[in-house]
Amino acid sequence: ADLSGSNNTKTKNSKVISAKNFDGNYIHYGVREHGMASAMNGLALYSGLIPYGGTFLIFSDYCKPSVRLSALMGLKVIYIFSHDSIGLGEDGPTHQPIEQLAGLRAIPNLNVFRPADINETLECWEVALKSDKTPSAMALSRQKLPYINPVLSKENKCALGAYQVNITSHASKVTLVASGSEVELALDAQKKLKIINIDSKVVSMPCQELFDNQPEKYKKEILDPESTIITIEAGCTSSWEKYVGKKGAVLGIKSFGESAPYKEVYSKFDLTSDNIVALVQKIIK
Template identity: 45%
Template sequence: DGCLMEGVSQEAIGLAGRQELSKLIVLWDDNNITIDGTVDLADRTDQIQRFKASGWHVQKIDGHDPEAIDTALMAAKKANKPSMIACKTHIALGSSAQDTSKGHGALTDPQLIADTKKVYGWSADEFEIPASIKSAWEDIGQRGATDRQEWEERLSSVSSNKQNEFHRVFAGKIPKKLTSVIRTFKKQMSENPQKVATRKSSEMVLNAINPIMPETVGGSADLSGSNNTRSKDMDVFDTVTRHGRYIHWGVREHGMAAAMNGMALHGGIRPYGGTFMCFTDYARPAMRLAALMKVPTVFVMTHDSIGLGEDGPTHQPVEHLAISRSTPNTHVFRPADTIETAEAWEIALSSNHTPTVLALSRQGLPAVRTIHKSANLSERGAYVLADSEDKRQVILIATGSEVSLALEARTALQAEGIGTRVVSMPCMELFAEQDPSYRKRVLPGGASVRIGIEAGVRQGWDRWLLGERGREAKSDFIGMSGFGASAPANTLFEHFGITTQAIIERVKALL
């Protein structure tokens, strides 16, 4: 009862009904009890009509009658739509806590347990499984043996190439071609640098990746044209196109993220889905569970800062990078250009136990990687993008759209004889995993000024500004300290002081 009050339940119910997901059967334990008391304390929804309204096959049975349950399941399997079986039950049946909220977990009183066992006619000791029950379970467990054997015979009958591909996909391994495809793509981009939004960069990468990875399934929460998540080769998944690999999730961020986790847990599928970065607020419970369950779901989050412009502070994420970065076992990438975006995708699709958040810009960003490197530089989380030409006095650390600002500031500072290093840090989590010697090479100690630059809040940055040999008197952060505003992107960056000139002035003040 309580689960059906959660908003995500309606997202799932509506989507399953629309897509006619006939393999889905939901048994509703209709006991009219929640933790606080009876359901009518908080809800009066007619759940049967609710499911019917969303296009489900619905049945109502006695949830304590095994034959009724069996009959209902058989009928559900024959239905050409998702099925809900409303099972009317009594919580804590046979105990003194029956039909009360105590039935949820307060059944620890020895006398209550003894009385309940007496009602059930249960005489076995604690943790003892009677032989007759154990034998029945073992017989049930054998039912699938023949089906399994027949399936293995069918698999062995196909070509070795198809068998190898099947095992590759279910093992979560990337195809051998992926590395060479990414390298070729990067070389093309470095030779023909373009100013594009990294959400567009992502689409360009997907157009190269998806044709060689048939296991990818993309989608968007009603923002396909903005998230750029559909590649040219992808057909839409629908009732008459089950082969399609692109899902229109509708405005269902939580449902999308939760379903993608289920797809990743099933195996054989690499799911990714997009929405605006600010709407990670809606997807957050499932994003956290992806990290907790160690599944490699990819969350494509575009419009990653005040750079989205006129939609204003309701849509401008400022704290969301920090929220995702604070989540254990999560890789958050904020690429600076198309090449870093390609490297981020390669890492995300190579992961088997860690979800990825791709924070991508709405606005066009200039290319910052114009010299081809075969190595995946983003793989180490941060790297020296441009080093000082004179004695190093300044280290500028930036991510995403602010990396180009750091490079512009470096050019101006170098012209004045102020040696400046620019570090691009697309993924803090991966940089933190590097050995101390590498981190020290990228962020050495000494008297250098150290400034972090990102159009988000400071939280999470102090490790790199004050730790890792940094000094508080010589460090600062240029970014956001509050919410954004509604205006063109350039106006907003000027208003909030995230500019090349602001970086230069802050460097000189600290020097």
């Protein structure tokens, strides 16, 4: 929806469809998010193609009625929602999504993916392409992210919704759960916790919907009920509260964002590894 360059949804193999030439595979919708999403539903229903389209996550609200219909009709439609958090920085609170992820996760039969690096993104794409009766929403960062998994594993771990990224001791009683760009923060906090002799496990949860549908045995293996669970995501916390129990905590954002370089904005909302360490110390003290 008028954001091809920013969303990176247009590839070298894209050929634009025009009024005079329908021999293509790419449509310039203009600033018409709802129209784009509606057209993708039509393509999925009629043509047998797999339509995908992109915009900023903040503008997913304009797509929402059609996203809901994608889920209701069980269509293989893929939504690319980039610029997924306060990480977009200077654009400010009008463009920084806060409640959008929680709203999308509330839609039945919609898989909402928020991968932490390029390898998780590939795994999430694989799941989306194989999900014949469930649409997918991909929430992707604006800022560059490091590799969480330097080597692409043979097993698609994201297909399970959540998985263990790293653990400093199997006797650990602290679990840090994060999605997307905040997995990096969790891993940095884990290193600092180890220095002060607090062992922990870091879990990446790119898709809550897939994780919630796993067997209870797997869910308890990943999120030990006896562990102190802290969830970390740069957005509304409502969809995370079900995971932390009575002694855990949710770290997120409960107000609109701020206009500043993204690292300053993260610091403003206490989304730093130092604050995660302090929170762990406070809870387990």
